[in-house]
Amino acid sequence: MGKWFEEAGLEEDVVVSTRIRVARNLKDYKFPQMMNIEESEKVTQEVLNAMKSLAHNGNYKFIRISNLEPLDRRIFIEEHLISPGLIQRPDQSSFLLREDENITIMINEEDHLRIQVLLSGLNFEEGWNLCNEIDDFLEDTLNFAFHEEFGYLTSCPTNVGTGLRASAMVHVPSLVITGYINSLVQGLNKIGLAVRGIHGEGTKAIGNLYQISNQATLGEEEEEIIEKLKNVIYQIINKERDVRNNLIGSRKKEIEDKVFRSLGILKYSRLMTSREAMAHLSNVRLGKEMGIINDIDYNKITKLMVQIQPASIQKGIDKELTKGERDARRASLIRELI
Amino acid sequence: MGKWFEEAGLEEDVVVSTRIRVARNLKDYKFPQMMNIEESEKVTQEVLNAMKSLAHNGNYKFIRISNLEPLDRRIFIEEHLISPGLIQRPDQSSFLLREDENITIMINEEDHLRIQVLLSGLNFEEGWNLCNEIDDFLEDTLNFAFHEEFGYLTSCPTNVGTGLRASAMVHVPSLVITGYINSLVQGLNKIGLAVRGIHGEGTKAIGNLYQISNQATLGEEEEEIIEKLKNVIYQIINKERDVRNNLIGSRKKEIEDKVFRSLGILKYSRLMTSREAMAHLSNVRLGKEMGIINDIDYNKITKLMVQIQPASIQKGIDKELTKGERDARRASLIRELI
Numbered sequence: 057m058g059k060w061f062e063e064a065g066l067e068e069d070v071v072v073s074t075r076i077r078v079a080r081n082l083k084d085y086k087f088p089q090m091m092n093i094e095e096s097e098k099v100t101q102e103v104l105n106a107m108k109s110l111a112h113n114g115n116y117k118f119i120r121i122s123n124l125e126p127l128d129r130r131i132f133i134e135e136h137l138i139s140p141g142l143i144q145r146p147d148q149s150s151f152l153l154r155e156d157e158n159i160t161i162m163i164n165e166e167d168h169l170r171i172q173v174l175l176s177g178l179n180f181e182e183g184w185n186l187c188n189e190i191d192d193f194l195e196d197t198l199n200f201a202f203h204e205e206f207g208y209l210t211s212c213p214t215n216v217g218t219g220l221r222a223s224a225m226v227h228v229p230s231l232v233i234t235g236y237i238n239s240l241v242q243g244l245n246k247i248g249l250a251v252r253g254i255h256g257e258g259t260k261a262i263g264n265l266y267q268i269s270n271q272a273t274l275g276e277e278e279e280e281i282i283e284k285l286k287n288v289i290y291q292i293i294n295k296e297r298d299v300r301n302n303l304i305g306s307r308k309k310e311i312e313d314k315v316f317r318s319l320g321i322l323k324y325s326r327l328m329t330s331r332e333a334m335a336h337l338s339n340v341r342l343g344k345e346m347g348i349i350n351d352i353d354y355n356k357i358t359k360l361m362v363q364i365q366p367a368s369i370q371k372g373i374d375k376e377l378t379k380g381e382r383d384a385r386r387a388s389l390i391r392e393l394i
Numbered sequence: 395m396g397k398w399f400e401e402a403g404l405e406e407d408v409v410v411s412t413r414i415r416v417a418r419n420l421k422d423y424k425f426p427q428m429m430n431i432e433e434s435e436k437v438t439q440e441v442l443n444a445m446k447s448l449a450h451n452g453n454y455k456f457i458r459i460s461n462l463e464p465l466d467r468r469i470f471i472e473e474h475l476i477s478p479g480l481i482q483r484p485d486q487s488s489f490l491l492r493e494d495e496n497i498t499i500m501i502n503e504e505d506h507l508r509i510q511v512l513l514s515g516l517n518f519e520e521g522w523n524l525c526n527e528i529d530d531f532l533e534d535t536l537n538f539a540f541h542e543e544f545g546y547l548t549s550c551p552t553n554v555g556t557g558l559r560a561s562a563m564v565h566v567p568s569l570v571i572t573g574y575i576n577s578l579v580q581g582l583n584k585i586g587l588a589v590r591g592i593h594g595e596g597t598k599a600i601g602n603l604y605q606i607s608n609q610a611t612l613g614e615e616e617e618e619i620i621e622k623l624k625n626v627i628y629q630i631i632n633k634e635r636d637v638r639n640n641l642i643g644s645r646k647k648e649i650e651d652k653v654f655r656s657l658g659i660l661k662y663s664r665l666m667t668s669r670e671a672m673a674h675l676s677n678v679r680l681g682k683e684m685g686i687i688n689d690i691d692y693n694k695i696t697k698l699m700v701q702i703q704p705a706s707i708q709k710g711i712d713k714e715l716t717k718g719e720r721d722a723r724r725a726s727l728i729r730e731l732i
Contacts, residue, residue: 310665312664313663313665316663316664317659317662317663317664319662320658320659320660320662320663321658321659321662322658323658323662324654324655324657324659324661325651325655325658326647326650326651326654326655380647387651
């Protein structure tokens with residue numbers, strides 16, 4: 057089975073991935089937090105029934121959280137295929153995953169339905185089209201909670217309206233090196249965009265990766281939201297590329313040293329935390345972005361950034377690894393793959 | 395021409411080099427600080443005449459400091475072949491260097507004569523024998539300043555007596571990692587031994603290298619001084635080896651990580667200061683000492699430690715390099731040689 061992060065993507069020198077998700081709820085049910093197990097099972101069955109005839113859209117695997125080992129739950133989160141919120145009530149939550157892993161339909165997360173499309177690189181058009189198609193299709197069968205004035209009703213008021221959240225994960229090492237990132241984040245917040253770390257709300261930026269998304273879901277059409285975000289992302293892409301060009305002109309040796317040191321450390325270390333690995337992988341990506349290193353692909357770096365996360369590192373090992381053992385295994389995996 | 399640091403040596407897993415030097419002065423001359431150029435030239439000629447018949451001891455090259463470019467003077471110092479004191483009065487000072495570079499006879503340093511023997515590894519016997527042989531030979535011809543009660547007279551009172559300073563350069567990373575080095579230095583000072591960095595008096599320890607030497611030159615026979623120092627060096631060797639064994643038992647992964655990271659950084663960096671290079675080379679040496687890295691010889695590491703010093707880095711370049719250019723050239727040289 058392919059993975060979203062194994063594909064090449066557009067504008068991949070800056071944009072790692074694009075994500076679109078809509079939140080929907082069924083009219084005749086309480087929100088997931090209020091439901092008992094029977095009710096949540098009814099919602100699940102309604103969604104599964106509605107999905108049955110969506111076969112033309114690709115094959116989906118249905119997975120109940122309760123059927124997953126805790127480790128596998130965390131791996132799905134590290135791969136960004138499900139949200140951390142989905143595993144909060146394992147007995148009620150489940151998801152459908154399209155076999156290319158670009159589409160996840162989460163059932164009984166914070167809302168009854170969360171349709172997520174995740175694509176490599178910058179691709180709001182395809183992301184939105186896919187998401188919209190599934191949404192329209194499901195709406196033919198399911199009775200979504202919708203208010204004439206407010207739009208789609210959601211568990212959390214911040215999602216009411218379109219229920220849409222669009223985001224791009226950008227890698228902006230040059231904006232971080234030069235400090236531009238701070239004023240950028242302030243500016244984005246002012247125009248109603250959120251800037252987060254790689255694991256969404258409340259997480260810190262690591263590896264110079266920032267997830268930029270719309271905050272508002274009310275009062276704007278989906279296409280407007282996406283168009284506005286897309287324009288901002290292109291501004292960020294251009295700014296990052298400009299600053300890279302300046303840096304390669306003015307601080308070439310220093311940047312080369314930073315890039316190659318990180319490569320050397322990744323190739324030789326015997327112990328490494330995920331945070332340190334992310335920092336070095338970010339520098340290697342910067343090397344690729346600046347043409348300093350050429351024999352590595354962006355998606356290989358993205359894949360490594362996923363594979364070195366704590367749960368993924370534990371995968372395939374029978375016993376629970378200690379932190380030291382994970383750090384050793386991580387270093388060993390990186391040496392093997394890079 | 396071979397170099398002392400290209401030879402393998404005894405106990406080389408701890409001892410980098412052994413140095414013996416005696417200070418001598420000619421009876422009928424002022425000490426060098428007090429001499430004018432004519433007088434210093436007379437001393438030089440007396441020594442050269444006396445040395446003429448020493449051909450059986452090997453071929454010597456005669457070099458006047460004034461004939462050396464400033465850069466080459468500093469390189470001889472970095473190679474430990476002459477002392478920093480020898481270049482203080484370039485018009486008066488010179489030296490004879492045996493072609494194997496194990497013996498330097500410095501003329502008009504702080505004393506009229508400084509006979510130095512420098513050998514790879516631990517080798518006080520050969521060091522003392524060579525030094526003593528040259529001293530005896532010169533004494534047949536030259537009239538050394540000698541006092542019945544005090545012994546050989548020298549410019550600085552700390553050298554009066556035997557005029558002998560014996561030292562060993564030890565690499566004791568394990569004693570540094572575990573902090574044993576601090577009590578060791580205190581203990582050595584108490585029994586009248588000096589502990590210094592790699593460039594002698596007043597220099598700081600870098601690269602976990604310590605030069606241990608006698609302080610006293612008065613009231614003890616040469617052989618006693620050397621025997622006492624040798625016993626202490628063996629204690630240090632044994633202690634360092636014990637601690638290494640403990641470390642490899644208790645902190646294997648951590649030490650391996652430290653060693654390989656340094657190797658990776660040395661193999662990949664594009665900019666490196668000499669201080670940083672010394673630290674990483676020390677870690678690589680530790681790797682060799684602990685059997686973690688096997689495909690590198692001790693003398694290759696020692697040679698690199700010399701070659702990466704600031705003056706040696708400038709060698710062969712027409713223009714004066716900036717610090718940044720030296721750091722780039724150093725990194726490049728290391729990548730090429732390691």
